[in-house]
Amino acid sequence: MLFESYQLKNMKLKNRVVMPPMCMYSADTLGFANDFHYVHYASRAIGGVGLIIQEATGILPNGRISENDLGIWSDDHIPGLKKIVDLIHANGSVAGIQVNHAGRKAKVNGKIFAPSALGYSNDYEMPHEMSKKDIKDVIKAFAEAARRADQAGYDLLELHGAHGYLIFQFLSPISNQRTDEYGDGKVFLREVMEAVTKVWPKEKVLCLRISATEYVEGGVTPESISEMINSVKDLGLDLIHVSSGGNVLVKINAYPGYQLGLAERVKELTGLPVIGGGLISDIVLAEHAVASKKCDLVYLGRVLLREPYFVLNQAKEVGYDIEYPKAYLRGKK
Ligand SMILES: Cc1cc2nc3c(=O)[nH]c(=O)nc-3n(C[C@H](O)[C@H](O)[C@H](O)COP(=O)(O)O)c2cc1C
Structure with a gap:
């Protein structure tokens, strides 16, 4: 499958x-x-990956994880992003982009803010609590990023709501201790989605990446996160990308497929298709994940950093007659 x-x-x-x-x-x-x-990105497209979701791309300069993140806060970024999209398309794959504001996990010059003035760790700056204006500005920036992503030609837009970045900081009771209406994390997510869906075309896929557990008491659970997803999905959410952790410094016991159970649970509770994975580096486990309906799509992260042609090579290994890039046909035998 x-x-x-x-x-x-x-x-x-x-x-x-x-x-x-x-x-x-x-x-x-x-x-x-x-x-x-x-x-x-072109190499992974040539290598046979079905969907490529571009790295966390900053919607504002102070929303970047680092000073060297890709950006989408200006129309000037569109031509370079369009070139990535065109190369992915020209080499037979589909292009998604993850748009992000890092909130308290931003390591950049500029004002660092978060839902509440709670630091992530000693290695990060203590954030300011966001004012209502900060919140409105960020929501507007998400929508502007979505408009630019559409203009650049991306087929899928992924909101980064995982790993302890800003959207997740609102969703988690550990990082959101506000006493106003935004103390309910769903409110920020809903307002971001309302703004984004005004500009992101209805026929294109809108995806949300979430962490379905924080591995600590008091954090989100697959059940609580699914309830939040259910409360906004009517706005036009098509796909959930299930991950975990990142909001609290804690050691994660990772093993091949360790997040597939979370993906399966979120799929069951929301009724939405999901992307699942985590430490998968063999095609048999990837096949099992899809065939056993734990997830609809499987992500392969670090293995694709090591081996851009992993899909082509593994298909050959298991004897599946995959479509080859025309220029590489002589290498198929
Ligand atoms: C170098 C590196 C950078 C990452 N950057 C992001 C990112 O920009 N956005 C995101 O949602 N996850 C990011 N992740 C997490 C991956 O998307 C993926 O969830 C993680 O690597 C687990 O999958 P794997 O075990 O198949 O690598 C990153 C992981 C790595 C190794």
Whole structure:
């Protein structure tokens, strides 16, 4: 099933393998894409990945995880991003982008803010509590980023609501201790989605990445996060990308497929298709994840950093006759 096609709205994938967003910290300090990004993303497209979701891309300069994140806060970023999209398309894959505000996990010059004035760790700056104006400005920036992503030609937009970045900081009771209406984390997510869906085309896929557990008492659970998703999904949420952790410094016991149970539970509780994965580096486990309906699509992260042609090579290994890039046909035998 892994190598079978999949369609969601206008998005047609040739297989169910997803390259998840992975920060490359390789942009210049103004957030512009360069040759590294063009080669990096085109290689995974040539390598047979069905859907490539571009790394966390900053919606505002102070929302970047680092000074070298890709940016989407200016129309000037659109041509470089469009080149990434065009290269992915030209090499047979589908292009998604993850848009992000890092909140208290931003390591940049500028005002660092978060739902509450609670620090992440000693290595990070203590954030200011966001004012209502800060919140409105960020919501507007998410919508502007969505408009630019559409203009650049992306097929899927992913809101980064996982790993302890700003949207997740609102969703988690550990990082959100506000006493106003935004103390209910769903309110911020709903307002972001309302703004984004005004500009992101209805026929294109809107995805939300979430952490379904924080591995500590008092954090979100698959049940609480699914309830939040259910309260906003009517606005036009199509796909959930299930991950975990990142809001609290805690050791995670990771093993191959360790987040598949979370993906399965979120799928069950929300009724939405999900992308699942975590430490998957063999095709048999990826196939099992999809065939056993734990998830609809599987993400392969670090293995694709090591092996851009993993999908082509593994298909050959298991004897699946995958479509090959025309120029590489002589290497198929
Ligand atoms: C270098 C690197 C950068 C990452 N950057 C992001 C990111 O920008 N956004 C995100 O949601 N997850 C990010 N992640 C997490 C991955 O998307 C993925 O969830 C994680 O690596 C687990 O999958 P894997 O075990 O298959 O690698 C990153 C992971 C790595 C290794």
